[in-house]
Amino acid sequence: MHPNDPIRRVLVIDLSKRTFEVMDRPELFQASIGGAGTAIRLLEERCPPGADPLGPENPIILAVGPLVGLYPLASKTVAMFKSPHTGNLGESHAGGRSAVSIRMAGYGAVVITGRSPGPTYLVIEDGRVAFRDASALWGVRSSATAGSVLREREGGSGHRSILRIGPAGEAEVSYACVITETYRHFGRLGLGAVFGSKRLKGIVIAGTRTLPVADPVAYRREYDALFRAATTSPAMRKYHDLGTPMNVLPLNESGALPTRNLRATRFEAAEAISGEAMASRFLGRRLACSHCPVACIHLAALRTPHPKEPYFYKTSMLGYDYELIYALGSLLGIADPEGILRLADEVEIQGLDAMSAGVVLAWATEAYERGLVAKDDLDGIPLAWGDAEAYASAVRRIVRRPTDLYRALAQGVDYASSVYGGREFALAFGGNEMPGYHTGPACHLGFLTGSRHSHLDSAGYSVDQKVPPEGVGLTGDEIVAALIAEEQWRQVLSSLVVCFFARGLYTPDAVTRALAPLGIAATPADFDRIGAETLRRKWAFKRREGFDPTRLRIPERVCETETPLGRVDSDVIRRALERFAALSS
Numbered sequence: 001m002h003p004n005d006p007i008r009r010v011l012v013i014d015l016s017k018r019t020f021e022v023m024d025r026p027e028l029f030q031a032s033i034g035g036a037g038t039a040i041r042l043l044e045e046r047c048p049p050g051a052d053p054l055g056p057e058n059p060i061i062l063a064v065g066p067l068v069g070l071y072p073l074a075s076k077t078v079a080m081f082k083s084p085h086t087g088n089l090g091e092s093h094a095g096g097r098s099a100v101s102i103r104m105a106g107y108g109a110v111v112i113t114g115r116s117p118g119p120t121y122l123v124i125e126d127g128r129v130a131f132r133d134a135s136a137l138w139g140v141r142s143s144a145t146a147g148s149v150l151r152e153r154e155g156g157s158g159h160r161s162i163l164r165i166g167p168a169g170e171a172e173v174s175y176a177c178v179i180t181e182t183y184r185h186f187g188r189l190g191l192g193a194v195f196g197s198k199r200l201k202g203i204v205i206a207g208t209r210t211l212p213v214a215d216p217v218a219y220r221r222e223y224d225a226l227f228r229a230a231t232t233s234p235a236m237r238k239y240h241d242l243g244t245p246m247n248v249l250p251l252n253e254s255g256a257l258p259t260r261n262l263r264a265t266r267f268e269a270a271e272a273i274s275g276e277a278m279a280s281r282f283l284g285r286r287l288a289c290s291h292c293p294v295a296c297i298h299l300a301a302l303r304t305p306h307p308k309e310p311y312f313y314k315t316s317m318l319g320y321d322y323e324l325i326y327a328l329g330s331l332l333g334i335a336d337p338e339g340i341l342r343l344a345d346e347v348e349i350q351g352l353d354a355m356s357a358g359v360v361l362a363w364a365t366e367a368y369e370r371g372l373v374a375k376d377d378l379d380g381i382p383l384a385w386g387d388a389e390a391y392a393s394a395v396r397r398i399v400r401r402p403t404d405l406y407r408a409l410a411q412g413v414d415y416a417s418s419v420y421g422g423r424e425f426a427l428a429f430g431g432n433e434m435p436g437y438h439t440g441p442a443c444h445l446g447f448l449t450g451s452r453h454s455h456l457d458s459a460g461y462s463v464d465q466k467v468p469p470e471g472v473g474l475t476g477d478e479i480v481a482a483l484i485a486e487e488q489w490r491q492v493l494s495s496l497v498v499c500f501f502a503r504g505l506y507t508p509d510a511v512t513r514a515l516a517p518l519g520i521a522a523t524p525a526d527f528d529r530i531g532a533e534t535l536r537r538k539w540a541f542k543r544r545e546g547f548d549p550t551r552l553r554i555p556e557r558v559c560e561t562e563t564p565l566g567r568v569d570s571d572v573i574r575r576a577l578e579r580f581a582a583l584s585s
Contacts, residue, residue, distance in 0.1 A: 005518075006209060007034055007066050007108035010042070013122065013129060015198055016056060016114030020129040022107075029108055033522075034065035035497035036091065037534040038109050039080035040541065043089075046111060049544055053084035053190070054172055054197035056115035063109040064099045065496040068291075069211050071223060071514055072230050073502035075099050075289040077186075078494055084197075085174040085190040085356070085412055086431035088545045089538055091452045092188050095289035095297075096181035098205060099497060101161035105207030116199040121164075123154060125206045134201035142166055142349040143179045146202060154204045159290075164202030165192045166351020168399045172196045173410045175356035175433070179348075183287060183297055183319040187353045188454060189432065214519035222514050229505045231293050239296040239501050240286065244322035245275025247436075252330075254564045256439045256461075259330045260385055261362035261425060262557050265438050269335030273325055278337060284317055289499070296501065302341045318345055326436030327358025332365070332391060339388030346392040350399045356412060359433035360398070361391050363413045364405075367422045377405035414553075424556035429453045430547070438558070440464030440565035442479045445573055448552050449480075449580045450487060451538040456500060457490065458483035464565060476576035484583065488531035495534060539584040549581040 008026040013019075032038045039061045046059040060081050067074035077099040083090030102110060105124050112122075116131075119138035123130040132153075137146045143166035150162050161180060168176035169192030176192030177185045186192075195201070213219040230236050238246055251257040252270035259267040271277060284301030288294060299317045306312035318341050328347065329340045347354050365383040367373045375382055379402045381393050394406075401407045408416040413433055417426035427434035429447035435455040437443045442463035443455065450457025463482045467474065474482070490500065498506045506514075508524035515522050559570045 005066070005212060006103055006106040007064070009107050010109045010111060011107045011124065011129070012111045012113070014114045015112065015116040015120065015131075015200065018116075018131045022127070029066075032534065033492070033495040033530055034108055035063050035076075035078045035495035036080070036491055037495040037530060039063040039078050039091070040534060040537045042109060042111055043080050043082075044537065044541060046113065047082055051082055053082045053087060053090075054193065056113070056198070058082045058194060058197075060112040060191070060194055060198070061109060062098070062102060062112075063497075064102050065498075066518055066520060067496045067498060067514060068099045069103045070213070070219070070518065071291070072227050073292050073294065073499045073505070074496060075291050076494070076497040076499055077102065078497055079178070079186045079191050081191060081194050082545065083189040084172070084193045086453070088431070088547050089451060089542050090189040090191065090194075091538075092178075092186040092191050093456075093494065093497070094178070094180050094184050094186045095292075095499065096161060096184035097159065097290045098161040098163060098180050100290040101159050101205040101207060103207070103211065104159040104209050105205055106209050112198070112200070115197065119199050119201055121150065121200065121202040121204065123204045125204075126208060134199075137201050138170060138199075139167075143351045144182065144349070147179070147182060150202055150204055159208070160204065160206040162202060162204050165195045165200075166349065168351040169193055169196040170201075171399050171401070171410070173352065173399060174412055175353045175360075176351055177353045179351060183299065184289070185353075188355065189452065190353075192351055213517050215517040219517035222517060226505060226510065226514065227293060230502065233505065235504055236294050236501070240294050242275040242279055243296050243298045245278055245298070245320065245325055247322040248274040248325055248330075249276070251437070251439075254439075255562060256437060256564055257330050258326060258427075258434065258436055258438050260333045261331060261366045262427060262434070262438060262561050263366075265561060265563070267330040267333075267335075270330070272335055273329045273337050273340060275322070275325075278320060278325070281337065282341070292499070294501070300341055302338065302345070304342075316345055318348065320344065323436055324354045327355045328391075331358050331362045331436070332388075333385030334388050334391075335386060336388065339386075343388045343392050343395070346395045350395055352395065352398070355435060356433040357395060357398070359427050360409050360413050360416065361394060363417060363422065363426050364394070364409060366425055367417075367420060370422065372421050373405055377403055379403050379406065423553070427555050427557060428553070429555070430552060434555075437461040438561065438563050440467070440563045441476075441568050441572060441576075442474070442483065444554075444558050444568055445476075445479055445576050445580075446483050448554070448573070448577065449483065449549060451535065451542065458487040459490075462486075464563070467565060476572050477579055480576050480579050480583065484535075484580075488528070488535050491531040491534040492527045495530065543585075549577045549584070552577060
């Protein structure tokens with residue numbers, strides 16, 4: 001590590017005292033590389049056992065890695081905290097400019113503690129931290145408005161990033177997100193609620209530092225090789241052309257697209273909401289994160305006619321991806337792509353995680369159908385499959401919480417179903433709502449055991465899809481081994497911090513070559529050790545906070561609905577969870 005590399009510095013901010021300090025921690029980054037490895041160590045240091053996720057003692061950790069600002073597709077920031085949604089480890093990643101901005105401001109990690117006495121936002125810039133009054137921004141209708149005001153107030157461009165919350169974060173909805181650069185999010189597990197509990201409306205981060213390299217000639221060679229691979233790879237090209245919505249049709253064809261709260265796995269309107277249809281009808285622009293040549297961010301141009309004036313339209317640019325189309329489309333039976341986009345717009349305005357919001361609405365729809373909740377519980381909004389306007393109204397009420405039901409829905413589907421019943425069709429895994437894959441046992445075991453209960457932890461859907469058509473599938477022990485091996489390697493990628501889309505480019509050998517010109521000597525064997533140690537620390541934190549794999553609830557609906565590999569056997573999953581518990585202890 002170069003002695004002048006800002007990656008070794010940790011900025012610690014105390015909102016209660018309105019103070020900050022900079023700590024030089026080279027040993028922390030040498031042991032962990034950065035990113036997720038650094039963040040879990042800082043969380044261990046700063047988060048006391050049993051901390052209230054919405055209390056001042058719960059820290060917010062933002063960490064980046066040594067490749068950020070220097071190599072293509074190394075553009076993510078890792079946020080780590082105790083989740084108000086699950087009561088356990090919270091980890092969320094976001095692209096955009098935040099990672100580069102943190103490094104250019106002079107830091108490898110930022111730790112935010114305490115609680116502000118009133119609404120505030122932070123300005124972090126070139127070694128300085130300012131605490132600004134956010135009273136006028138608290139309660140504004142949307143996060144987009146807050147972002148616009150912060151841009152006008154603070155100015156700057158280029159390596160400047162703005163993080164902010166919407167009404168859901170202020171209201172401490174347990175799955176509120178943090179929006180950055182308008183179209184990127186720290187989406188899952190409720191970081192927005194932690195911001196809200198600290199009365200932290202947003203953060204503006206900017207910097208002008210340069211990043212030193214030990215061997216400029218070798219660095220240029222390795223950069224060019226990775227850039228060429230990123231711009232010529234067919235695997236990366238598909239992310240540029242259609243993005244993740246390309247998954248809609250293949251998953252639907254194979255019978256793995258969750259539909260109407262997973263009562264089905266094929267959606268009759270899949271063609272209409274596919275990535276191909278969205279691109280041909282609505283694609284208005286593509287964007288890229290900093291230092292990324294791929295531009296996988298797809299924005300839809302949605303024209304809304306004026307209610308009274310002919311030929312007048314409001315055009316909204318809305319980000320969309322596969323997970324959004326699944327959660328706010330097929331899972332809710334919405335066949336109209338404009339309806340999906342209008343609902344997505346409302347979810348964005350409120351500042352909610354789209355996946356959790358969709359699963360919550362799907363459960364509420366089925367609970368209403370079954371008579372578990374009444375129209376009065378829904379504040380007069382009868383939910384029905386495909387009714388995008390009703391769902392948008394319900395989203396607003398989840399944040400306003402006019403009834404006991406909406407107060408329960410604001411805490412997620414696991415909690416709501418524990419109060420009103422219907423747990424057998426509540427699609428939650430370790431407290432986190434289901435991602436959009438029903439490919440077989442490995443995906444669901446991955447949702448249950450992954451450190452974030454996410455499809456991005458161990459890619460179980462990929463394990464399922466590698467089973468040959470004539471095969472009978474893997475045993476539970478084989479699935480557990482495959483999931484753990486994948487998650488260990490992803491700890492390395494999320495410590496560097498590299499976009500998972502580029503995992504095929506950043507192989508262990510490629511990472512070794514990329515780090516060498518930066519003065520960091522590491523081998524594939526080092527990565528094995530670092531990945532295993534980072535995952536071990538995450539498991540230890542989760543166990544400390546009460547996580548027990550053997551006590552996890554397996555949603556009955558998951559075992560009732562056919563996958564491409566047949567029905568999921570709950571006994572196989574249960575035995576695999578016991579095996580996982582033994583390996584992770």
